[in-house]
Amino acid sequence: MPHWAAGRVVAGVDEVGRGPLAGPVVAAAVILPAHAIPEGLADSKVLPAPRRVALDLVIRAGGHVGLGQASVAEIDAINILQATYLAMRRAIAALPVAPAHLLIDGNRLPPELPCAATTIVKGDGCCPSIAAASIVAKCWRDAHMCDLAQHFPGYGWETNAGYGSKSHRDALRNLGITPHHRRSFRPVHDILYQEETATG
Template sequence: MTRHVPDYSFETAAMARGLARIAGVDEVGRGPLAGPVTAAAVVLNPTCIPDGLNDSKALTARRREDLFDAIMSCAEVSIAHATVEEIDRFNILRASHLAMERAIAGLPIPPDHVLIDGNMTPRGLTLSSETIVKGDARSVSISAASIIAKITRDRIMVDLAQQFPGYGWETNAGYPSKSHRLALRNLGVTPHHRRSFKPVHNILYQQENVSD
């Protein structure tokens, strides 16, 4: 299996076409049963690229935290979310794209070109862009965005875990771990659960039938 190492080649290629400000964009949180989906847009300073950038999933928690601080100190960063209500109203894909669009729009100066993790361009994005499959492991700008989004969302879920103890969000970040699914059955559905997701929907359906 080919193992990609993120580099600056996509950014350099875009700059060679006259596109000066390059933003990397990524999102996290498609799979959880609870919490928002979070996206980040990052414009790296070519003279201040932190060492060791990689797909956030390939890094230790400590390394992610260190890189988060390094990115925030020397890059332009915008973070945005799509809510649980938006995930349920639209769908997780559209909500993810909304978060991406908001993150890009939140940059202090619009980028000339956007590098997007995945194979789909958000339909509301009108800027010059390209999609990169497994981009978080191939482009350092997207790697940086994945780290910022991951750390930010994890912190949100830790905060929510204090308000709704018992679901293990401080460790599972809302993903459907065995303990989270058990807590759903025993403790019920919170306002932060995605009602359109099957495990949550099924519990609500069962509760409705019991109450009938």
């Protein structure tokens, strides 16, 4: 990256979990070593889970990583876009080294960033540090949803990561809504409305 050529510390930033019906939205910020970029970095969505986990370990061992999340309550209070920005700012703040420039996946910059930043559309597929952030964020969130699944069985979070699969939607109707469901999201909101109507 040209920012590296200028001798500046650059962090890639990406998020996972904007679409699920349950669980937090999670962002990662990653500063990779300039001369030791891990091989095989790619958009986390196209990598097999074992490969993601292996790369996550390599990224954490050789780079600087910051993680941030926004809770379900925050998502419901400020909307998913603003919660995503909040998670990104928290991830950047959690970096052990302050970056001079940020490379952010997408086409919109979060407000109130601590330094200059550039957006890169589909950056998780072409920019190593953004791909690394995508991998770290997805690995952390998937593990978190697996842990939640142990406490709230039946929703399939260990396999669907909180996304609205048919089995997850069926479980919502049959088992009800948990504290980890996003009540502002339409499928969850509609079930709440039906319950209120039935008991009203």
